[in-house]
Amino acid sequence: MKSTSGDSTTINIPESRNKTVAKGETPYVRIQAAHPMHDQKGGWKKGISIFDFILRLGATAAALGAAIAMGSSEQTLPFFTQFFQFQASYDDLPTFMFFVIGMGIVGAYLVLSLPFSIVTIVRPHAVAPRLLLLIFDTLALTLNTSCAASAAAIVYLAHNGNSDANWLAICQQFGDFCQQSSGAVVSAFVAVVIFVILILMSASALRKV
Template identity: 55%
Template sequence: MATAEKSGEIAINMSETKASTKGKAPLLNSSKAFAVVEPPNRGAKRGIAIGDFFLRLCALGAALGAAISMGTADQLLPFTTQFLQFEAQYDDFDAFRYFVISLAMVTGYLLLSLPFSIVCIIRPLATAPRLFLVIFDSVS
């Protein structure tokens, strides 16, 4: 290292070593300066979004099927003899009524969340729809 004084300024000559360039990105050529660099995990996020959409469709079908089958259930339960029978419907018990109403709400939520899941497939790097889904999935 050598120092030189010129008109009140001090110049320090330093030679560049390998240790000083360690961790720095190499300089780009002017032809590559405008190249679009795609993040390496974009495909992985798209795959996760497709899996999320598929799971939402499966959950929608299961919740809708359970709500319909429970809401339209009408069974006769025999009690000791064939002449004395008890008819049971989902309205007879509060727990079954709650079950049907909650499944209907879950079905509605899953139906409304499908467009946000599609947005996550189309734009895998968008964080707002993914955050929306995570928050509302946690609430429901």
């Protein structure tokens, strides 16, 4: 920026925006005028941050709950043959193992993301923590959705079977196991919905208004 300096003897006639500053006055520019609007925007963003934190707590509960429910799903049938005991547990099915590990990772990420969410409450205008949360939320959403959807496909198969592929429904024998894994899948989908809301809120808070 440059300012041209006039001589003290000549009289400059400013044509454009300089008219307001008369000769001999002390010119100063009020840049305070923007502040009330700025504060208002900050309040709105702070509200989003607080809501983000609460939703994040809910998602943490849903994700960890899903992982624990699936991880503890186990059922042993009360009858057994000489060679074999009928038992179902989550590690019989690779998809359910993927579910437990994936939802554990998502839950751990959510716990670790809570401090960053607090940072956005304290400093509503900071762009970096919000963008960081948005990036990792998107990745966690993908992992969470894969876990939930693949487990849902297997749970559906366990409930209904498939006559064309000659896969029998195992839920007739292992009712409790199926119930528990179905509950875990529902809980994982709750976490998916919360993640979508979190991402949309972060994006709307990031945009310049």
